[in-house]
Amino acid sequence: MVGRTIGGKLAELGHEVKMGSREAGNERAVAWAAQAGEGASEGSFADAAAFGEVVVNATAGMASLEALEAAGAGNLAGKVVIDVANPLDFSQGRPPALGVCNTDSLGERIQRAFPEARVVKALNTVNAGVMVAPNELGESTSLFVCGNDRGAKARVIELLETFGWLSGDIVDLGDITGARGAEMYLPLWVRMMGALDTGKFNIRIVKPV
Amino acid sequence: MVGRTIGGKLAELGHEVKMGSREAGNERAVAWAAQAGEGASEGSFADAAAFGEVVVNATAGMASLEALEAAGAGNLAGKVVIDVANPLDFSQGRPPALGVCNTDSLGERIQRAFPEARVVKALNTVNAGVMVAPNELGESTSLFVCGNDRGAKARVIELLETFGWLSGDIVDLGDITGARGAEMYLPLWVRMMGALDTGKFNIRIVKPV
Numbered sequence: 001m002v003g004r005t006i007g008g009k010l011a012e013l014g015h016e017v018k019m020g021s022r023e024a025g026n027e028r029a030v031a032w033a034a035q036a037g038e039g040a041s042e043g044s045f046a047d048a049a050a051f052g053e054v055v056v057n058a059t060a061g062m063a064s065l066e067a068l069e070a071a072g073a074g075n076l077a078g079k080v081v082i083d084v085a086n087p088l089d090f091s092q093g094r095p096p097a098l099g100v101c102n103t104d105s106l107g108e109r110i111q112r113a114f115p116e117a118r119v120v121k122a123l124n125t126v127n128a129g130v131m132v133a134p135n136e137l138g139e140s141t142s143l144f145v146c147g148n149d150r151g152a153k154a155r156v157i158e159l160l161e162t163f164g165w166l167s168g169d170i171v172d173l174g175d176i177t178g179a180r181g182a183e184m185y186l187p188l189w190v191r192m193m194g195a196l197d198t199g200k201f202n203i204r205i206v207k208p209v
Numbered sequence: 210m211v212g213r214t215i216g217g218k219l220a221e222l223g224h225e226v227k228m229g230s231r232e233a234g235n236e237r238a239v240a241w242a243a244q245a246g247e248g249a250s251e252g253s254f255a256d257a258a259a260f261g262e263v264v265v266n267a268t269a270g271m272a273s274l275e276a277l278e279a280a281g282a283g284n285l286a287g288k289v290v291i292d293v294a295n296p297l298d299f300s301q302g303r304p305p306a307l308g309v310c311n312t313d314s315l316g317e318r319i320q321r322a323f324p325e326a327r328v329v330k331a332l333n334t335v336n337a338g339v340m341v342a343p344n345e346l347g348e349s350t351s352l353f354v355c356g357n358d359r360g361a362k363a364r365v366i367e368l369l370e371t372f373g374w375l376s377g378d379i380v381d382l383g384d385i386t387g388a389r390g391a392e393m394y395l396p397l398w399v400r401m402m403g404a405l406d407t408g409k410f411n412i413r414i415v416k417p418v
Contacts, residue, residue, distance in 0.1 A: 181397030188390030207410035
């Protein structure tokens with residue numbers, strides 16, 4: 001769902017988008033491509049990774065490394081890989097635990113597994129709707145990016161601005177180890193969602209001017 | 210430092226406050242009591258826990274269970290215990306890891322160890338200065354409480370209002386397992402502090418009205 005939402009927004013903005021799935025011809029990917037417009041297509045994970053200048057990892061966090069292996073290290077080398085996934089582990093029921101946290105993170109695991117990819121953790125702290133329409137919150141809110149490659153972060157921030165995020169509200173948490181904080185925020189997010197009775201919210205940093 | 214700040218604020222508000230330490234006569238506690246005014250005194254952890262109607266755990270998170278054992282289960286029974294600590298583990302250097310997280314939390318451990326105490330997790334998501342002077346941020350921000358006892362949470366919210374927190378901005382995360390989210394927010398807080406170059410900040414929840 002996150003992939004379809006981000007892919008749809010990118011297609012709407014005029015980008016060519018190829019949705020990757022385990023196998024080309026995935027029913028939901030085909031349906032998505034049919035309604036997302038002429039720039040939209042679908043294929044295998046490897047097809048999508050080979051196609052994109054920028055790759056978005058919007059797979060389920062606990063399956064992301066496997067999906068990216070299928071995408072192929074060669075197809076990711078040198079590319080900006082935006083990791084929007086959270087390593088939510090539902091194996092013990094709900095609420096999910098994190099499958100990796102504290103002294104490691106999914107973002108770091110992806111960067112270690114694909115050292116030639118330019119991994120940027122971003123967008124994982126809001127739900128899919130907010131990712132591509134932050135304006136709907138009625139007020140600008142904060143978003144986090146982190147990664148080892150400054151150029152990649154700058155490229156991602158440019159892209160985020162086209163979604164409606166304000167660059168002044170995007171906080172650079174530093175290198176990819178910042179993904180620990182961004183991912184460990186999820187248990188609080190889940191509780192806030194319960195208390196607010198909606199996933200359509202975000203946080204804004206407030207400090208004295 | 211957190212204890213001295215909260216204790217000082219409570220004394221300023223007219224409460225009688227006894228600062229607990231490993232042993233009565235702790236040099237810094239004596240100095241604190243001397244300057245905090247006539248309602249301020251100091252003693253052992255057990256002295257402080259026996260004295261208070263409300264007990265604040267502002268010890269280092271990794272030592273909190275030991276400190277509360279010294280305070281004594283009998284002195285905590287039936288009382289509201291506000292747990293403001295974070296289980297930061299500096300044993301592997303900085304940034305600290307969490308000594309407990311994901312499927313457990315310090316708040317839960319305290320509640321399990323002292324089943325007759327009415328534990329409320331609160332204030333651990335901001336630094337000491339912000340805890341007692343949220344107005345200095347120039348705008349109202351969000352704070353979280355959680356705990357198994359509704360009456361205890363209501364009592365804590367009343368107290369927080371006297372610090373300047375607005376009850377409408379205090380989010381009840383539910384039972385004490387909400388402490389997982391509140392504590393796992395810390396790694397993000399630490400990174401934000403680095404990016405903002407100050408610990409004097411907080412977050413505000415934004416959702417469409």
